[in-house]
Amino acid sequence: MQREVRGIPEHLRSMEIPKIFTSKFRHIDSEKIFYTDGSRIEEATGFGIFNNNVSVSFKLQEPASVYIAELAAVHYSLSVIVTLSPNHYFLFTDSLSAIEAIRSNAACKNEPFFLGKIKQCLNVILNNSYQIPIVWVPAHCSIPGNERADILAKRGAIEGEIYERPIAFNEFYSASRQRTLASWQASWDKDDLGRWMHSIIPKISTKAWFRGLDVSRDFIRVMSRLMSNHYTLDAHLLRIGLSETNHCACGEGYPDIDHVVWTCVEYRDVRSQLLNCWRTQGRLSNVPVRDILACRDLPYMKLLYHFIKSIGVPI
Numbered sequence: 043m044q045r046e047v048r049g050i051p052e053h054l055r056s057m058e059i060p061k062i063f064t065s066k067f068r069h070i071d072s073e074k075i076f077y078t079d080g081s082r083i084e085e086a087t088g089f090g091i092f093n094n095n096v097s098v099s100f101k102l103q104e105p106a107s108v109y110i111a112e113l114a115a116v117h118y119s120l121s122v123i124v125t126l127s128p129n130h131y132f133l134f135t136d137s138l139s140a141i142e143a144i145r146s147n148a149a150c151k152n153e154p155f156f157l158g159k160i161k162q163c164l165n166v167i168l169n170n171s172y173q174i175p176i177v178w179v180p181a182h183c184s185i186p187g188n189e190r191a192d193i194l195a196k197r198g199a200i201e202g203e204i205y206e207r208p209i210a211f212n213e214f215y216s217a218s219r220q221r222t223l224a225s226w227q228a229s230w231d232k233d234d235l236g237r238w239m240h241s242i243i244p245k246i247s248t249k250a251w252f253r254g255l256d257v258s259r260d261f262i263r264v265m266s267r268l269m270s271n272h273y274t275l276d277a278h279l280l281r282i283g284l285s286e287t288n289h290c291a292c293g294e295g296y297p298d299i300d301h302v303v304w305t306c307v308e309y310r311d312v313r314s315q316l317l318n319c320w321r322t323q324g325r326l327s328n329v330p331v332r333d334i335l336a337c338r339d340l341p342y343m344k345l346l347y348h349f350i351k352s353i354g355v356p357i
């Protein structure tokens with residue numbers, strides 16, 4: 043399904059994907075199809091399985107993740123299938139990560155309990171004349187069986203019986219990490235300090251904003267200073283008592299980065315040359331620097347950096 047649904051625009055997915063699904067799988071006896079899903083809702087995790095003869099909802103003991111719930115649902119379905127006569131069954135899940143983990147032969151440190159069970163189960167039943175392809179289907183695209191499994195998974199999370207399992211110690215790490223991140227996010231949202239930076243990077247992350255970008259160290263330095271609103275222009279120096287003026291040397295404006303980039307007459311000549319280049323790249327002028335940074339529009343950030351370097355203003 044991955045290949046077939048690639049490139050379908052978002053607004054057409056709910057209309058087109060069910061048609062593709064039906065054309066590919068309509069020949070299959072619906073009793074041989076199992077839809078599985080995992081869900082996390084209101085800090086609870088559950089899984090659901092839907093088949094013509096089976097509707098299952100379970101809750102997982104916390105800490106649990108959607109990924110573990112997806113694996114639990116696949117495992118449960120296999121344990122139902124193994125009680126049926128050998129045949130060609132289909133298992134549909136919307137979890138690519140679960141499918142990849144099941145297909146992978148790589149040795150996995152701290153393998154989730156259900157993943158080991160699934161592999162054992164598949165080994166046994168595939169040696170007994172069963173065929174069970176595990177097929178990915180896109181979530182939330184109006185595929186009726188997937189929607190039913192999703193509802194069952196949510197119901198399981200909210201009011202299902204606990205499905206017993208051993209909890210690996212590393213699952214507690216992940217829960218504690220989630221709680222720490224949530225608490226960090228909450229304090230970042232309500233703090234009084236760093237509001238400029240918050241407007242640019244509202245969502246906390248353990249990864250630096252420049253991770254994975256092919257940019258120079260100086261680019262990172264300059265952009266980070268602009269993001270933090272701590273730079274060597276008088277607007278900031280005044281705030282920390284190192285300047286006594288809030289007027290640019292040109293006499294016409296507040297000496298912050300927006301003034302320097304967009305209006306300061308001192309840099310008119312350099313700016314007019316660069317504006318042509320910016321327009322050819324489809325960039326509007328007079329966009330607040332904060333917005334350029336917040337959009338993380340890298341080409342525009344590079345133009346901004348080039349301008350700052352061209353005018354020789356230390357940042």
Ligand SMILES: [Zn+2]
Nearest residue numbers: 290292306307
């Ligand atoms: Zn000026």
